[in-house]
Amino acid sequence: MQRLGSVQQKIPCAFCSQVRDEPATKRASQSFRVVATGELSAKALQADIQHAVATEKVDGTCCYVAKYKDLPYLWARLDRRPTKQAEKRFRKFQSTKTSTEFTWNLDDDFRPVSDSWVPAHGVAQIKGQLQPDENGHIPGWVPVEKESKSYCWHCSTVNYQTGSALVLKPRAANLEITAVPLAELLEQTLELVGTSVNGNPYGLGTKKIPVHVLVSHGSLQIEKPPALNLTDLTTWFEESPEGKVEGIVWHCANGTLIKLHRHHLGLQWPMPDPYLTARPLSISIDLTKYEWDFETKSSILALARLNGKQFDHFKDIPWEDAES
Structure with a gap:
């Protein structure tokens, strides 16, 4: 049987956890809350988390790029x-x-x-x-077909005619939204973020102009990660501008992923002005290079109307300028 893209249903927490008999802060329907203790978990230690690469945990829905019908395709997570x-x-x-x-x-x-x-x-x-x-x-995956109504927001980030995808990625010290070949993303897992995903914590687009982009897992590295103890981590999340993120995912040398969510520390998410939206951003999507046929709701088309523009902060994008 064919298998695609490794999915860990539950990436282990960096710290040992305990369950408290009180409502969860992340899920309203959950009657218990999982909190981190002060001791690194055995899995984190075995994976050598001390030498891992710390990256921002992005709040979206998981996707994957793999071949389908002999072409690079976007796949949606479907359990x-x-x-x-x-x-x-x-x-x-x-x-x-x-x-x-x-x-x-x-x-x-x-x-x-x-x-x-x-x-x-x-x-x-x-x-x-x-x-x-x-x-x-x-856990599994399903290919995102162009005409799919169930995955219309996934569809808005790709164009199979040109084999391109709309990606948010780091560029030097800033961020860039650009179209990249799907072939360059093969075998990568990504996060779909935007207007209609998880309450849109990053303020992408508007209800009238919905915008969605893909973010490769591990692409947003944390420049100065805190020490691996709860005191320093809590202080970082509460006081550092770079700590205004949903959480940290450590990418270990052996391929293991280890995470720490703000909720594990009893901290709020979502929050006003997350770090992602405070960073400088440029948009580089030149439709004149391609004979692209887009639907009016395409995120690529909306952002192409802002091609070449730079913003001091992600949150400063004038979405009304992206309207046709």
């Missing part, structure tokens, strides 16, 4: 989830723990997916059957 009845049984098991292991009926307990759905790398398999993770999901 196979249990049916309502199976979910009810699983939640009951989690709350009562009457047995040591939950038994899934893998043929009947999961909702169907399209024929183009592909499981992610790392999904366990027993006797040819994919195994759900600890949350009862089977």
Whole structure:
């Protein structure tokens, strides 16, 4: 069976965690809260987190670029989830723990997916059957077709006619939004951010002019990361301009990812004026180089109207200028 793009359903926290019997700050429906303790986790130590590259955790939805129909394509994250009845049984098991292991009926307990759905790398398999993770999901990907209504915001960032994608990336000390060949992003995971994703914490576009872009995971490195202790990390998140981020993801030399979210420290997210929006930004999307055929809602088309402009701060972009 073909596998695409490694997905860790839950990237481990840098610190050992404890569960508190109080409402979560991140998810309103969650009756418990996970908080970081002062001790680095075994997984973080085994991955040599002390020598890892610290990067900004971007608040969006996960994507992947891989071949489909012999062309570079954007793929959206899509987990196979249990049916309502199976979910009810699983939640009951989690709350009562009457047995040591939950038994899934893998043929009947999961909702169907399209024929183009592909499981992610790392999904366990027993006797040819994919195994759900600890949350009862089977992580995977589905190609984003041009006409897809379910993934219209994903579609707005790519143009398969030219094989291009709209990407936010660092350029020297600043940021740049530009179109890059999808082929250059092959086998990369990225984050889709924008107007209609997770409440738009970065203020991209408007309801009238929705704008979405892709950000490669690990591309936004933290210049001066804090020391790996809760005191310094908490101070950094609370007081440093660079610390106004959703969290940190450490990219370890062995490929392991380790994270720390503001919520693990009891800190607010989203927050006003995150660090990403305070940075200088330029827009470089020249449509005259290509014979591109865009729909009116295309994010690339909207940003092309701002081609060549530079802004002292990301948040200063006059989105009304991007309107046709």
